[in-house]
Amino acid sequence: AQTVTQSQPEMSVQEAETVTLSCTYDTSESNYYLFWYKQPPSRQMILVIRQEAYKQQNATENRFSVNFQKAAKSFSLKISDSQLGDTAMYFCAFMKQVANFGNEKLTFGTGTRLTIIP
């Protein structure tokens, strides 16, 4: 079974600063996907970024980037130039890579509540 750990229950940062959210995971799988999801106060889950384990290059999406360390089983999210709209719960998630990934479930971490201070 997979486990995902987020050791920072809450974080806050000034607007325009950079913040890094930590995530570690445990798995015996070799091929898998890692995700960061954002849940703003509306509670709508939004995909922020995805990383395929077979890719060495870290994924980036505009102001969001990850530091994927496969050997260390670490997957941190960096938010640059943070904005007020980034205030949300952030969940790290794991999914095994299978032939029919549609049937495969996500395993979530406990989340980090991020507050951007004006």
Added chain:
Amino acid sequence: GAVVSQHPSWVICKSGTSVKIECRSLDFQATTMFWYRQFPKQSLMLMATSNEGSKATYEQGVEKDKFLINHASLTLSTLTVTSAHPEDSSFYICSAANPTGPGKYFGPGTRLLVL
């Protein structure tokens, strides 16, 4: 992008009644949908995996007879909370598999309050 809807967004019911929550994939077919429960300030807890045309797969500890799941079509899955009790009050979220990639799309959630 793909959209998943849920209905209703809010429901208040009396203890002992049943409540049905619908999850629809609006512009794609979803052979598999997932139902989660989320308590305030906590993570999403997977309740069951809903498969079109077959029985749902429930996670350990989730009562099958209490949380009835029906996935009757490729665009609709329903979760029925039977004989609801106040402890069933929670936020229920569904998700559907992205037909073109490994991600999941999430519905906006349904807040259930049982009085």
